[in-house]
Amino acid sequence: MEINNNQLLRFTTAGSVDDGKSTLIGRLLYDSKSIFEDQLEAIENTSLKKGHESVDLALFTDGLRDEREQGITIDVAYRYFTTPKRKFIIADTPGHIQYTRNMVTGASTANAAIILIDARHGVIEQTKRHSFIASLLQIPHLVICINKMDLVDFQEDIYDSIVKQYQDFSSKLLVKDVRFIPISALLGDNVVNRSENMPWYGGAPLLHTLETIHISSDFNSVDARFPVQTVLRPQREGFIDYRGYAGRIASGIFRPGDDVTVMPSGFTSKVKTVEGPKGELEEAYAPMSISMTLEDDIDVGRGDMIVRSNNKPEPVQDLEVMLCWMNNSPAKPRARYTIRHTTNEQTAMIKEVIYKIDIETLGRNMEDKEISMNDICKVRIRTTRPLMIDSYRENRSTGNLILIDESTNETVAAGMIYG
Known part of the structure; x- marks a missing residue:
């Protein structure tokens, strides 16, 4: 399958305290060479000051002073990186029970979720909580990374038992796609490169999995929904009678000539033009920001929704x-x-x-x-x-x-x- 290298994948990470989320993200950034030289130099210096013999990968995401002092991640940290195959936005969320709300924030726009499980502890309450939230938010793809395999001697039977334990639990959840990967974020096994310590694992490393997850079908292209953000009435020559409606398409596709209804008033019309930043468009789709004009001069304001007349909410x-x-x-x-x-x-x-x-x-x-x-x-x-x-x-x-x-x-x- 050909991957569009301009396609953006948003994913969130979640797990219990000290499961290695920040270290995993640091490893992804470090091994995929997505770190600027000055950033790397600053992290190396900080690692030396903290007494670490090698680079502390967790520092790539734990940028707040409170996080460094406590050794935990306390908020949603967003990071961006690009590979030749895809662009990524990462939302790193904290593991404490009292920060469940942060995971909801980080996961609300995600296409995929990485849930970390400590190989020494298996499935715990926080694993269930984060998985339930991912299911509740209808995140289409879950990647279950069983981390710290180096601390259990890379044993296949431990990995298999945790996979079964998770599958028994997750059978109650509505998730389309669940994948399992045994990793060591600290050592880099199966993160960007395939692990030599786990030859028994025949699947792809984490980065390759993220690069090849098919996400185009995750968007609703059937229900055409255009929430109006503002009404455009420019008062200058050539625009005297112009009345456009600007906003971001929530879902579906709009084209000139479409029969539409304005909700909740119920007024009907046809789409006259659809315009983007560079001019008129033959069609526009979610999540594009556009302005739209209608054939009829009807009352439309912020908070109204323009929808296809044959498919109304x-x-x-x-x-x-x-x-x-x-x-x-x-x-x-x-x-x-x-x-x-x-x-x-x-x-x-x-x-x-x-x-x-x-x-x-x-x-x-x-x-x-x-x-x-x-x-x-x-x-x-x-x-x-x-x-x-x-x-x-x-x-x-x-x-x-x-x-x-x-x-x-x-x-x-x-x-x-x-x-």
């Missing part, structure tokens, strides 16, 4: 949503929050907590209705005006939302619409 005010609570303060019963869905912003209220997820068992706790930080729960939400939604399973772009505290303007929860 359902406008609803009562939603069933899977929430990850991200705020230190617990949820307030029937309190008012600002809800943001695509470009639509309005007031909403949590009417009911249906159940909370027990991450250890993946069971539903129907009794505990208190929502605290890092809790994952299913709730009913009522909005003041209709939202144009799709199920998150069908369309990640129009199936997600966030809740914001009206008094502090803090994001308190991220949600996936499943009802």
Whole structure:
């Protein structure tokens, strides 16, 4: 299969504390020669000061002083690198239970997730938590890296037992593609180069796996959704009667001549022009940023959604949503929050907590209705005006939302619409 070297793969890393996430990313950057000389020199000097005999690969991602002092990663660290086959954005997320919200943030736009398992410990609660979140966020590809194989003498039977342990657990999850790779991030085995210490492993190293994962089918090309961000009315010669609608296509394809409906008003028209930064386009698709003009002069504003008339989302005010609570303060019963869905912003209220997820068992706790930080729960939400939604399973772009505290303007929860 031919790989488009301009194609961008976003992936997140997750695992328990000290599973080696930062070291793995450092190894990927180091062995793929994606480090600038001045960066490498600075890390080498820092490593010497810390008393390390060789380069401390974790320092390539742990750039914050608090992280270095504590020896852990405490926030989502984004890194970018390119190989001849593909471009990458990495979101390195922390492993502590109290930072589950950070993984949700890092994984929300990911095409793939790397979940690290310490070969000495096998599948633990954090492995299950991160895998469940990856499943909840509908990340299409999971790469399970069983790390620190050097500390278990590269034994195949230990690797096989952890693979079986994970498969028994993950059979309850909805994940399209799960792959397993035995690695040593510290020594570089099966990260960029194939390991000589594990000849029994017949699969590809991690970097080759990331370079060849097929991601074009991960985008929804069927449901044409264009949330309007702003209305363009330039007041200059040649543009007196111009009225365009600018934004980013959430999903699907738009072409001049398409029959479209503006939601939630229901007004119908045809697409007159589709324009990008370099002029008019014959077609535009997600996630392109464009401006669009319509044949008819109808009332369209920010928060409206232009869709194909033969494929409209359902406008609803009562939603069933899977929430990850991200705020230190617990949820307030029937309190008012600002809800943001695509470009639509309005007031909403949590009417009911249906159940909370027990991450250890993946069971539903129907009794505990208190929502605290890092809790994952299913709730009913009522909005003041209709939202144009799709199920998150069908369309990640129009199936997600966030809740914001009206008094502090803090994001308190991220949600996936499943009802």
